[in-house]
Amino acid sequence: xxxxxxxxxxxxxxxxxxxxxxxxxxxxxxxxxxxxxxxxxxxxxxxxxxxxxxxxxxxxxxxxxxxxxxxxxxxxxxxxxxxxxxxxxxxxxxxxxxxxxxxxxxxxxxxxxxxxxxxxxxxxxxxxxxxxxxxxxxxxxxxxxxxxxx
Numbered sequence: 001x002x003x004x005x006x007x008x009x010x011x012x013x014x015x016x017x018x019x020x021x022x023x024x025x026x027x028x029x030x031x032x033x034x035x036x037x038x039x040x041x042x043x044x045x046x047x048x049x050x051x052x053x054x055x056x057x058x059x060x061x062x063x064x065x066x067x068x069x070x071x072x073x074x075x076x077x078x079x080x081x082x083x084x085x086x087x088x089x090x091x092x093x094x095x096x097x098x099x100x101x102x103x104x105x106x107x108x109x110x111x112x113x114x115x116x117x118x119x120x121x122x123x124x125x126x127x128x129x130x131x132x133x134x135x136x137x138x139x140x141x142x143x144x145x146x147x148x149x150x
Contacts, residue, residue, distance in 0.1 A: 007031045009025055013112075020127075034101055039098045067126065082108070
């Protein structure tokens, strides 16, 4: 599990699908808020994340169902698992267990990059191909070059 106390956007999260990328920017901001909120503001940050997750996952799930996306099952299941976890975390927070919220946020930090790379990238490609007949193009900043790559 990641030991970082903040979560920031990385270009690797970009999919070239504007609405999904916008939603992912918001996801990162919500997780960052879960990590950095004071104990007194954790409930508000968790409620904001829950609202975001329901809207975010609801939009993706609806797109998958409407377009009969072939890989929808596992993708929708992952979304459902996160939503279920929110309810469990909220119950623990209501009992005064503030550390569970940050542990949940760190788990989301670990989960999100792989979910984007495996699940969302395929969905973005599918949706773009259906709309435009071609795959999305993503231009990313070049990472720091090492001596071996120069």
